[in-house]
Amino acid sequence: MNKKFAFMIVLLFSLSALLAACGGDKSANTSGSGKADKNKPYEIMWYTIGTPQKDVDKVMEEVNKYTKEKINATVKLKQIDWGDYDQKMQLMISSGESFDIAYTGGGNYVLNAQKGAFKDLNELLDTHGKELKATLDPAFIEGAKINGKLYGIPSNKEVGQQSVYVFNKNLVDKYKMDISSINSLEDLEPLLKTVKKNEPDFTPIATFKPYLPFDYVLExxxxxxxxxxxxxxxxxxxxxxxxxxxxxxxxxxxxxAGYIKADAATSTDPWPLEVQNWFMRKEMYQPYAELIWSRSAGYDVAVQPMHDPITFNNSVTGAIQAISATSKNPEKAMEFLNLLNTDSYLRNLVDRGIEGVHYEEDANGKIKDLPARVENYNMPTYSLGNHFILKLYENDPEDKWEAFKKFNDASVEAPTLGFYFDTNPVRTEIAAISNVASEFAPALLTGSVDPEVYLPKANKKFKDAGLDKVLKEIQKQYDEWKKNN
Known part of the structure; x- marks a missing residue:
């Protein structure tokens, strides 16, 4: 009995030592809850949109030297091409794949946040992103919140939207047109008539759907x-x-009158600025956008605003970096976003590439792209973070970022800023209404059909599809939201 008892004691001690050793090994790699060890360098998996660039890994080598020193983390950046991004991200989210940060925006941001795909950042922003929070225009934070919770970090850029008419300046100058007098759609007619009469090789309106003074709840x-x-x-x-x-x-x-292309309602061909033979189009403005558009077109354009800047939901959620709910170290992911959006060296490295390889800088601190950036590292700037700490290009105005801040200060909040409609109670009706919109909206909004004939038909079909039920549900949710905001 004594021998058996002694054997049991030895066995228990051995098991305890073994378990302790296993537990020690586990804590050396994770916190025990699937989280990474804070003492080991953490690799941040970051997905973003855009055509995959040849030099991403080369740039990330330099990024990782810096981030490892600054926040004890490295970054693996994976780009997914424009046409594939949304679908692939949905598959990753649905499968529960583990990653840390992903670009998102607009409706996808809202839907994925509502279904729990992204981390609530309210607390993380205060604990691991204080400097970042201080740089963001408050409208970005409030406008991107869903039911009071922030699920992503918006790119700090223009906060509002401003629709503008963009004109081919060659024709404006040739016919001495006063575009500053254009205050309505009807005011365009004399200009369009002049182009149609005198410039048979030009399309008076390149691509155009009219501006309407509404704050859209959905698309x-x-x-x-x-x-x-x-x-x-x-x-x-x-x-x-x-x-x-x-x-x-x-x-x-x-x-x-022939001012609009005959196939405007059905054409899916893009009409880039580089096309020479257009007179007028509609675009969304940001300060000094005319310089960018002129550089892209290869000739000067002129701009006339349709309205003052307005801060809509889709203007604050158009480009967001979200932290995945599957991240093993959301704190480190937030530390990286904090650094990316406040550290000028890192922000320019990720966006512009390596100095001397992808761009060169002059004595005044302004930059010029080198062929390697154009060919191997042409990143989508808007999607990556804070614009206000980016280096200026050699032909950028000195006051570019000050102009952005003035633009943001002048932007007026739309009525639904921060309101996100939960479509679940009326999903069937919205699907049916979307089908009706697809049938009628392109033809109506491009002027291709007579609205006095087709608007009544569209509205009847909208009602048959359940429009009144959806309107009632939106009104109910909107009233409830207004009570709490």
Missing amino acids: DELPFAIPLEGNKNKVVNIFESDIMMETLKTMHKFYK
Whole structure:
């Protein structure tokens, strides 16, 4: 009995030592809950949008030297091409694949946040991103919150949207046109008429869907919106509004006069700025955008605003870096985003590449791209983070970032800023309404059909598809949101 007892004691001690050793090994690599050891360098897996660039790994080598020293982390950046990005990200999220940071934006940001794919960053921003929080325009933070929670870090750039008419300046100068007098859609007619009459090789309107003064709750071709002028508490069907009818009448008049391409409703071909033979188009503005557009086109363009800048949900959520709910070290991911958005060296390295390889800098601190950047490291700047700490190009105005700040200060908040409609109660109806919109909106908004004939048809089909039910649900959620904000 004594021998058996002694044997059991030895066995228990051996098992305890073995378990302790296993536990020690585990804590050497993880925290015991699937999280990375804070004492070991952590590799951040970062997915972003854009055509994969040849020199990404070369640039990341330099990035990792810096981030390892600064935050004890390295970064593995993977780009997914434009057309594949959304689908591949959805597959990764659905499968529960582990990663740390991903680019997202707009509707995808909202839907994925609502279904729990992204980490709530309210607390993390205060504990591991204080400097980052201080750099962001408050409208970005408030506008990107969903039910009071922030699920991603918006790119700090222009906070508002401003629709502008963009004109081919060669023709503006040739015919001595006063574009500063253009205050409405109807005001364009004399200019379009001049181009049509005298320039047979030019298309008067390149690509164009009219600006309408509404704050859209969902996509801008769906009928649900809140007026930017008048009663800002009521959700309406924009296709039943007087301003929609009048605007579409004008567009149809332009179409019949030959100012708009005959296949405008069905054409899917892009109409890049580099195309020479256009006179007017509509774009979204940011300060000094005309310089970028002129450089891209190869000739000067001129700009006339349609309205003052407005901060919409989609203007603050258009480019976001979200931390995945599957991240093993969200604290380290936030530390990296904090550094990326506040450290000028790192931000320019990730965006512009390596000095002397991808760009060169002059004595005034301005830069010029080298062939290697154009060919091997042409990154989508808008998607990567804070613009205000990027180096200026040699032809950028000295006050570029000050102009952005003034633009942001002048931007007025839209009625629904921070309101995100939960579509679940009416998903079936929205799908049916989307089908109706696909049938009618392209033709109506390009002026291709007579609105007095087709708007009533569209509205009947919208109602048959359940429009009133959706309007009621949006109004209910909007009223509830307004009570708490």
